[in-house]
Amino acid sequence: MTNTADVVVIGGGAIGASVAFALARRGASVTLLDASTPGRATSASAGGLWSLGESLGLGCGVILHTAQQGAGDGPAPLPRTLMDFLWASNLRFPSLAAELRTLCGIDIEAEAATGLLYLVYDEEQERHASRIIEWAGSDHGAVEKWTPQHIRDRDPLITHDLRSAIHFPGDNQVNPMLLTEALKRGACAKGARYLAEARVRALRCSNGRIVAVESDKGTIACGAVVNAAGAWGAQIARLAGIEIPIQPVRGQIICTEALRPGTLRSNLSTRDCYILQKAHGEVIIGSTTEYCDFNTEVRYEDMCSLAAGAIRAVPALRNVTLKRAWAGLRPGTPDELPILGAAAELENFFHGTGGFRTGIVAAPLTGEVVAASVLGQTPEFPIEPFLASRFQRIYV
């Protein structure tokens, strides 16, 4: 086992795996280090690819907004740059799925044509809905308002007690665990090395560079380091004497027993929860957005409110058996944008974190742009808005 690598990627979630895959595909020698930490976001996540929906404040955003401010007006959209970034990333899924299938035989269950439906229950929401359609603009596919009849024709189990829905045809879903596993194996197929249970303990610096990474599986001399440790990204940065404002943001989520696949055709977003049926048949109902440090407990009250929200949207779920509840920690940032690219303080340290609520849909493009910056190439999407230097809070 050689203990040197061009690049060491720290963190084996969707982002780290995607960065490792993109680097390996470009011919770099890569070592990917991961540790199993309770609350890792990728394995907790729902796998919604809601590039438009989430950017426009739906999915998790509207649930948080309702929890904080009650029903009524909806949340404002996220910055346009993020929408464009997520849109571009989402477009990569079909070809990525094909590539990974050939390379390592894993089907990442990137489902086309599920679409996302935002259910509109009342008048206030209806006003918000008109603004959403305006914000969406016309350059990101045909966002449409659907009538109750149209909704029923497509997904008869959705409640009839609603006014309309907004349909986002390009917002589909993937299996986040299989995506990550396939990216990892794909990276290995291209020559990368993957070490599980290799918790990083220290970064050795010399002359403004990181020269080696110390982990539970040994010390690796390296040319560059990528921080893809998700919600633990601030801890990794601190090992290099750098502060970045990453905060764990808990999301609780519940999951039913497997129902006949196709029971729900669309992904649903409501102001109480979101609902999506995975390829195996389980229905996933998420999720809360909470700042409570690294606590990964599930709360009874939140399970109840997710269940109530799901039953409101799909009454037939009332008699379905609940299989499991869990919580994950999103890597959150103050401005809801990711932190990507070179750290100003050290020559060879790069960030790939801050995926927040959309780290799964962002994973393909994040891998590409971070890999490009590590190798000194021009990223195919401008990443200036995502550089850590935007916070200008440096305590070296």
Place this chain on the structure above:
Amino acid sequence: MTPPAIVIIGGGPAGMSAAVAAATQGLSCTIIDEGFALGGQIYRKPTNPERAPAPHPRGEQLRAEVAKLAQQIQVRNGDNVWGIFDKLRVAVTSPDQHTELLQPQALILAPGAHELVPPFPGWTLPGVMTPGAAQILIKTMGVAPGKRVLLAGTGPFLLAVACQLVDAGVHVVAVLEASSRPAWLSLPLHGFRTPEILAEGLAYLSKLDRAHVPVRYGRIVVAAQGETELNAVEHAPVDAEWFPDNNRIETEQVDTLLVGYGFVPRVQLAQMAGCNLELRPDVGGWIPVRDRNLATSIAGIFAAGDGAGVAGSLVAALEGQLAGMAAARFLGAIDEATFAAARDSIEQELARLKPLRRALDKISALQPGLMSLVRDDTIVCRCEEVTWREAREAVCAGSTTYRSLKMTSRAGMGACQGRFCWPFLSRLVAAEAKCSLADIGPPSARPPLGPITLGALAPEPRDK
């Protein structure tokens, strides 16, 4: 209604004794047990008393003591505890899906154990079941599990069930005990302080002898055969590490095979409550860490009985008593001197039972040969029908923890959350990945532990 001071989860010997001890000190207790009556596994009450054998006198006595304290002890049978949330909040759902959150001042976990069944070729065929499942058929309904029955595994529980089958008129073809005869013959050396238990064991053996049921030591079942259901069993002699000699396989025509290799503590509630666990393979695997007073690492939560380390019904009842007293002490219902005196006498009795128990644990300790039966196409996770080939490939690709194996192979992803497959799967993974069971860790426990519907969490609004 005011919440009880103490909630006790499990109405077996441990839970009933705990309730009696605490209620005698004037504390209000609620026992919750998903079974239809108090008793737990060993003192299970018959549903069909005409046909089922008479219930055990010790169980009848405990039930009577609980009944006498009806003022203090509320019994909730049929209800399922599916989660423990922060600050001792216990989520309970009744069969009609009515859900309640109880918040006692102290909690006693006495959930017992479940049986340990290793995967081997054919083990998922109808006709292969656990001795405990067969016992439930006889004990509650007086129904025989089959016509020609073979029992295999290890430990005295096999003999007890074999005798119950004989009493029920079932043809027991043989009992196969994995450990050697000399190992069992050494038992009296350790049991001279507990002659009544040794006598019970001897009584089983002589009953089987009279019924011409051979007990064959040093043999294990290596495969079950049948197209759609069991019709034959292959078994072979084993060495000291239970590796079978495949040149000496015998085949037995039977319609029922009962396989039991001991018990695994049900620790999921302790895990959900955040109690620290430790790995103790000698008493069944992962158990909650407890101090001398049976207090777990979470203040106000105590653990007793097989659910905190498998040790049988006598130990369970004593531990229940101690936990009940300790909870009473914790709540200030008794003073330290009273508590210490009670603890001393309970500890003396526990010490008397210990040598025999230890010797039994040693004789029945799982040996690596048992893990050699699994073939590539053997199912290792029943819920998700994952084969050993699939699981092993995931292990080779680096998935050596429960979480990671679950993600990549779906093993343990099903409704049982790895409770049934993981005791063996973790051993297979440890052998394959050359790591220790402690490194691999217990399966994570997530609510809900038992089946509840979404509706149980979202009561229908009255005015709609």
